[in-house]
Amino acid sequence: MNLPESLIQMGSKRNIMREIREYGLLRAWEVGAEKVLDFSLGNPSVEPPRRVNDFIRELLSGPEAASVHGYTTAQGELGVREKLAASLTRRFGGPYDAGDLYLTVGAAAALCCCFRALACPGDQFILLAPFFTEYTYFITGNGGEPVVVPPDYATFQPDLGALERSITSHTKAVVVNSPNNPSGVVYTAETLSAMAELLRRKAAEYGHPIYLISDEPYREIVFEGFSVPWLPDFYDDTLVCYSYSKSLSLPGERIGYILIGKPVADREALYAAICGAGRVLGYVNAPSLFQRVAAECDGLTADLTVYQTNRDLLYHGLTELGYTCVEPGGTFYLMVKSPEPDAAAFCERAKRYDLLFPPTDDFHCPGWCRIAFCTATETVQKALPLFKKLAAEYGLN
Amino acid sequence: MNLPESLIQMGSKRNIMREIREYGLLRAWEVGAEKVLDFSLGNPSVEPPRRVNDFIRELLSGPEAASVHGYTTAQGELGVREKLAASLTRRFGGPYDAGDLYLTVGAAAALCCCFRALACPGDQFILLAPFFTEYTYFITGNGGEPVVVPPDYATFQPDLGALERSITSHTKAVVVNSPNNPSGVVYTAETLSAMAELLRRKAAEYGHPIYLISDEPYREIVFEGFSVPWLPDFYDDTLVCYSYSKSLSLPGERIGYILIGKPVADREALYAAICGAGRVLGYVNAPSLFQRVAAECDGLTADLTVYQTNRDLLYHGLTELGYTCVEPGGTFYLMVKSPEPDAAAFCERAKRYDLLFPPTDDFHCPGWCRIAFCTATETVQKALPLFKKLAAEYGLN
Incomplete structure (x- = not known):
């Protein structure tokens, strides 16, 4: 065998x-x-x-009933991306436009496309423990090498000293997942400021960008007294990977996106590489009906x-x-x-x-x-x- | 950069x-x-x-309205696979059961999972020209090497002499797409018998299985006077990759499956490798609502x-x-x-x-x-x- x-x-x-x-x-x-x-x-x-199922029923009773199931462009229906970009701009600043978004078959696909699009031979991706069990598979399966950094066990914030010691000339990206699975911890603005400062310094030292990949399926599930900072405000080279699985309770439908803002280093090439990664991984387009649901319901939560x-x-x-x-x-x-x-x-x-x-x-x-x-x-x-x-x-x- | x-x-x-x-x-x-x-x-x-949209509306108005959007098992909801297996058994023989099916995010995902699950270093995958433009990307992107065999230009059936000359000890699989994109040609039972005979002979000669990967999104779109033979009847080591894109006019929704019948060589290991491939490619589960649509509508066509x-x-x-x-x-x-x-x-x-x-x-x-x-x-x-x-x-x- x-x-x-x-x-x-x-x-x-x-x-x-x-x-x-x-x-x-x-x-x-x-x-x-x-x-x-x-x-x-x-x-x-x-x-x-309630709007999710109501919207689907309306859509399937209206003039778009047949066409909604057709192919979309690989990066997602233009009108959908325009609506999402407008919603993200309202909520987080930016401004973002349709060209900043690549719709994906959930956050797992978003992460895999990012890893694949970034990984050159020998490239390392830093994971901040504790982290979602599948990350290491996504990275090794897409040409990268995972490097694990332990947390500050007193707070479960990242241990920035340990992070600094783990960064080498091979470091391509750091994965951030806040609010965090499994700890529930939200990284503070102080943590993120210091981390961004560190990454800028190291990127300058090694003469190439170090990307932040922000996996944010829990962005909207935040408790009283906490708030989730918007990473692109702290660090230019941030790729936001989002999924509607948890906020809209749609985990089986596999709909999410990658947001690649204007300040991201080598943005055009990276966007193209993400499209290329989607192609070789067999992602033709994100599910078309739920692209529309995302555009309709972005910002709502269960x-x-x-x-x-x-x-x-x-x-x-x-x-x-x-x-x-x-x-x-x-x-x-x-x-x-x-x-x-x-x-x-x-x-x-x-x-x-x-x-x-x-x-x-x-x-x-x-x-x-x-x-x-x-x-x-x-x-x-x-x-x-x-x-x-x-x-x-x-x-x- | x-x-x-x-x-x-x-x-x-x-x-x-x-x-x-x-x-x-x-x-x-x-x-x-x-x-x-x-x-x-x-x-x-x-x-x-009509049943597609009617069924979705019914489902979203009924008791399953909330749960239908949840995670399914990675290989697809058990009840869905049971219904599909029963439908396939009625239509094609078998018998097939739920354990023979792995639901996918369309045929592209099915093919990528198969290539990834099969490809060991140096493995070659034979493509019978003419063929869908993306095949070469799917293969090279998932660790295999594509080998192109020209057709018999008089009939656009595969040129079996050329196929035989292309098979080496590195041949892992042959990809068949009939009815064919772009030629529209349906491979005849004679072609398939002879091809199966050739592959059995070569597999015996080299002492390892040579798989057939049958990409069948056009299975139901067949014209008067033609019929599409069922490949597993001809060759045991056949993996059927199917998509509902064309038969149900749902190309944007990305729903399909891999069928791995009981006679397939190293079936248990291969099924596990396909599950593993799905994991590293970021396919958590096929879109859950359309899994139900597939179970309801398998065998129907637009x-x-x-x-x-x-x-x-x-x-x-x-x-x-x-x-x-x-x-x-x-x-x-x-x-x-x-x-x-x-x-x-x-x-x-x-x-x-x-x-x-x-x-x-x-x-x-x-x-x-x-x-x-x-x-x-x-x-x-x-x-x-x-x-x-x-x-x-x-x-x-």
């Missing part, structure tokens, strides 16, 4: 969240779904904004209040029980420190209470776990007394 | 069909749309079957009668005018031989009559042109008198 071994491995090894999810479904069948408290998957629990409620209950509840938690500024994730060195063992112990969540070893953060609270609030309320029993086992508090 | 030069080229160079299309739009603005007879793009001209009408008018009309044409057995393409050696020059001359179509040089078939007759019949009727004038310039007939 002569097939690429790494891909076989990658296709055989289940993502740990999906493994837990499947265990949860099995367990629900055994003991009843109401007893299984599954915090494994980042699947939005709230419905899309009703995200349940995430705030769940976050408050969980963060305060677990902290009071003696757990060490990272305070989430956004997303629907919370990281809790394992009370024993082996986080997988802690997860196994939690499983006995039918509390299901993964360790963050695969997120490059051993010793911690990720609780995805995109669930009904009732699930959180049922979980807390069980977390209390679990805390007692460890003698917390 | 240090960016991948080949991708910049690929993203800058417009596909010739799109270039002509844009010229056509400009020209329509100058002289009126009714005067411009644009046969450049393979964008279906007929509406999707009203394809206009393609038969146009094909008859064009094929007989052009032949009577003295042009040399390949008789299309399917698709909505017809190849006409350039009356002068340089097909691009012929296309330029046709342009003076506002007859727009590309030469097939990029399809690896110089000296010919492709006429995409997925247009209103009126467009064909208006074109024929102009083709007559053009024929007179060349002294045809």
